[in-house]
Amino acid sequence: MWRGAVVAALLAAVSVAADPATTASAGEQGAWFSDPVVVSGQNTAEPGIEVAPDGRLYVNAPAGLLADLPGAASFLWRSDDGGATWVLTPPGLRAAFPGGGDSDVAVDPQGATVYFSDLWVGSSTAAVSDDRGNSWFASPLSGVVIHDRQWLATSGGGVVYLAYNQIPAGVMVSKSVDGGRTFVVHSLAASVLDRSGCVCPPGTMVVEEGTGPAGLADRVGVVYATSTGGVGFARSVDGGLTFAQVTVAPARDGIDTTRAFPVVANAGPGQLVAVWQEVVEGQRTRVQFSGSADWGRSWSDPQVVVDAGTPLFPWVDANGGGKVGVSLYHTDQATLPDAAPDDAVWFERYLESLDGGQTFSPLVTVDPTPVKTGPICTQGAACAQDRELLDFQAVAIDTDGLALLTWARSIDNVADTEIRFARQLTDEATTAAPTLHLHDAVGDAITRPLPWLFRTATWSPTGR
Numbered sequence: 001m002w003r004g005a006v007v008a009a010l011l012a013a014v015s016v017a018a019d020p021a022t023t024a025s026a027g028e029q030g031a032w033f034s035d036p037v038v039v040s041g042q043n044t045a046e047p048g049i050e051v052a053p054d055g056r057l058y059v060n061a062p063a064g065l066l067a068d069l070p071g072a073a074s075f076l077w078r079s080d081d082g083g084a085t086w087v088l089t090p091p092g093l094r095a096a097f098p099g100g101g102d103s104d105v106a107v108d109p110q111g112a113t114v115y116f117s118d119l120w121v122g123s124s125t126a127a128v129s130d131d132r133g134n135s136w137f138a139s140p141l142s143g144v145v146i147h148d149r150q151w152l153a154t155s156g157g158g159v160v161y162l163a164y165n166q167i168p169a170g171v172m173v174s175k176s177v178d179g180g181r182t183f184v185v186h187s188l189a190a191s192v193l194d195r196s197g198c199v200c201p202p203g204t205m206v207v208e209e210g211t212g213p214a215g216l217a218d219r220v221g222v223v224y225a226t227s228t229g230g231v232g233f234a235r236s237v238d239g240g241l242t243f244a245q246v247t248v249a250p251a252r253d254g255i256d257t258t259r260a261f262p263v264v265a266n267a268g269p270g271q272l273v274a275v276w277q278e279v280v281e282g283q284r285t286r287v288q289f290s291g292s293a294d295w296g297r298s299w300s301d302p303q304v305v306v307d308a309g310t311p312l313f314p315w316v317d318a319n320g321g322g323k324v325g326v327s328l329y330h331t332d333q334a335t336l337p338d339a340a341p342d343d344a345v346w347f348e349r350y351l352e353s354l355d356g357g358q359t360f361s362p363l364v365t366v367d368p369t370p371v372k373t374g375p376i377c378t379q380g381a382a383c384a385q386d387r388e389l390l391d392f393q394a395v396a397i398d399t400d401g402l403a404l405l406t407w408a409r410s411i412d413n414v415a416d417t418e419i420r421f422a423r424q425l426t427d428e429a430t431t432a433a434p435t436l437h438l439h440d441a442v443g444d445a446i447t448r449p450l451p452w453l454f455r456t457a458t459w460s461p462t463g464r
Contacts (some may be wrong), residue, residue, distance in 0.1 A: 033405070036367045039077050039086045039419040045408035046390035047326035047419045051398045052107045056132060057083055059406050060112065061419055062390075065101040065120065067400040072100030073125075074118045078133050082205075083404065083423050089133035094118065097125040097140040106152040106160065109209075115160050115180045117142065117152050124150050124164070128180040142183045143174040149201030149261075151222075154180075155208065159215035161240055163189065163205040163222045170195065171202040171222055175238045177214045183402045189222050189234035189243040196251065198227035203262035206272060208295065215239040221296050223248065223264040223274055229255030231262050231276050231288075248274055248290050250301045254281045259337075260313050261294045261392055268320030270295045273357055275305070275316040275326055284334055287314045287326070291357045305351065305360050306330070310375060312337050312346070313389075317397045323351040325403040329371060330363060337376040338386075346372045347406045348393065348420070365423050372410040388417050402426065 039047070044061040051057055057079040073091035099118030106115045115149045116127040116136070124437055126142035129135060142174075143150070143162050150164035158179035166172040170192045175185040192199055203223040210217025218239040224232050228251035234243040240325075249257070255278050259369035262276035272292040279285055287306040290299045305326065306314070314328040330349040333340065353359060377383035380391065403424040408417050 005133040007084065019286075033364075033366045033403075033422040034083075035418045036369070036422045037083060038085070039417045039421050040074065040075065040088065040287065043417055044075060044419065045388060045417050046102075046392055047394060047406040047408060048109045049394045049395050049396045049404055049406045049421075050105050051404065052112070052114075052132075053109060053399075054112065055082065055399070056080055057404065058107065058133070059086070059419065059421065060103045060105040060116070061408075062103045062119075062263050063100040066415075071095040071097050072118075072120070073097075074099055074101075074103035074116075076103075076105060076114075076116060076133055077419075079421075083421050086421070089129075090135070092129075092134075092136040093138040094125060094127045094136050097138055098122075099125045102149050104150060104152045106154045108154055108158075109156045111156075113158075115152055116155055117150050117162060119148070120151055121148070122146060124162075126162070126176075126180055126183065127329075130319070137181060139181065142176075144169075144172055144186050147172065151202070151205045153205045153207040153220075155210070155215050156220045157209075157215070159218065159239075161205060161207055161218075161220055163202055165199075165201045168192070171224055171234060172460060173205070173220060173222065173236070173243070175215070176238045185240065187236075187240055187243060189236070189240075189264075190224055190232065190245060190371070194245050195224055195231065196226040196228040196230070196233070198225060198258060200225060200227075200258050201261070203276070204264055205457070206264045206266050208266060210239065216241075219273070219295055221264060223262045223276075225257040225262055225276070226251060227258065229253065229257055229278075231274070231290075233256055233264070233274070233296050233299070246296055247303045249276070249288065255279070257352065259285075261314050263314065265317045267318035267324065267356065268293070271318075271320070271356070272296050273316055273318045273324050274299070275314045277311065277314055277391050278334070282447070284336065285310050285312060287311045287328065289316075289324075289326070289357055289360075300357075302359075306363065309333060310335050310337060310340065310344075312378070313392045315392060315394045317395050317403075318356075319397045319401055319403055320460055322354055322356045323397060323401050324357045324360075325397055326351050326360070327366070327393060327403070327405050327407070329376070329389065329393060329407070337378050342374045344374060345370045346376065348405065348422075350395070350403060350405065352403065365408075366405055367409075367420060369409065371407060373413055385414075388415050400426070
């Protein structure tokens with residue numbers, strides 16, 4: 001009885017203090033996460049995640065460039081139970097060919113076919129599995145030779161697209177119409193000139209199925225950074241045969257958008273969302289967001305969604321119901337990642353929008369265990385140390401509208417890493433299992449469900 005009175009008083013106080021125009025309940029947010037699961041204890045990082053139509057989950061990560069010869073197959077884990085447990089799929093024929101560099105996975109939206117790409121600098125090994133990753137067909141050549149940081153996407157029906165930085169031409173998109181076995185159509189999506197002289201890897205790719213044979217009416221897009229502080233989008237409406245350039249964020253003095261991959265995601269038919277990291281005046285980082293209602297022909301004015309502390313390596317996904325999820329590494333100390341002090345504590349964090357990106361929730365800590373302390377190098381291959389997390393973490397939105405996150409954790413703060421996963425809980429799950437609201441090592445709230453107390457969470461257009 002006494003405890004019930006205290007809770008009622010707290011709720012009443014919160015209700016009086018909150019501004020109804022800018023609040024939404026934590027239950028409506030659903031920004032509570034399961035206890036993290038270790039996907040793999042192998043020494044790798046930079047995980048990507050895909051959700052199959054049957055609900056199976058796939059997480060991929062690089063093994064290390066040419067780590068084992070003759071092959072060096074990167075890793076692909078599968079979960080058949082919503083992320084509770086994970087198995088490493090066998091590399092099969094992939095192990096006979098070079099790889100181990102950047103990796104990416106795509107799943108056919110109509111079936112069980114899985115596509116995999118594994119970089120080895122000269123090219124990337126392309127592989128396809130028709131049995132959920134249990135066996136593979138593989139080829140060591142895909143796309144135009146000499147390329148870097150490749151991304152995969154499929155519109156279904158055996159049509160697969162590969163985007164990459166072809167040196168020296170620029171961002172190339174290669175297309176397969178035989179289920180990823182050969183890539184015979186190659187198009188320059190964005191030249192070095194289009195990127196203001198930036199000889200740098202592209203951001204991610206998005207594809208939307210069109211009508212007609214061989215994906216000839218597919219819409220294909222690649223987001224990229226420029227050397228002048230801007231972000232562009234290469235857009236095709238003829239299945240990747242030709243591309244037009246669209247400005248997502250204009251060139252700006254004092255802004256650097258090249259330190260992290262910009263990320264684009266499909267938010268429903270004709271709808272796109274994008275996030276990117278900016279270094280501002282060489283002093284700090286922030287995360288910007290933009291959306292498109294006409295499949296990349298035009299974009300909304302960029303809005304800052306994470307400004308406080310130091311955000312790093314943001315990722316985005318969305319669904320057709322207006323939900324946008326953004327995950328990132330983050331420390332409360334305002335600094336540059338490369339210059340972070342030794343006591344800077346980094347966590348996997350998350351924010352979301354339920355109105356298509358008009359407003360965003362505050363940041364929440366997904367995992368109370370830090371991913372790393374101290375500096376994080378963002379210079380890519382030029383890093384001598386502090387790069388064990390590599391260059392991104394990732395989020396996907398499943399068919400239930402729940403966020404699925406995967407990230408790397410540095411165990412020894414030097415080189416030993418593991419891949420982790422957490423699933424956003426449903427409102428029903430958080431309501432049924434209230435727990436204590438704890439705090440992490442730097443005093444931030446840990447996202448452990450206690451909806452009867454935290455039924456109001458302030459929202460703002462900037463997420464601050």
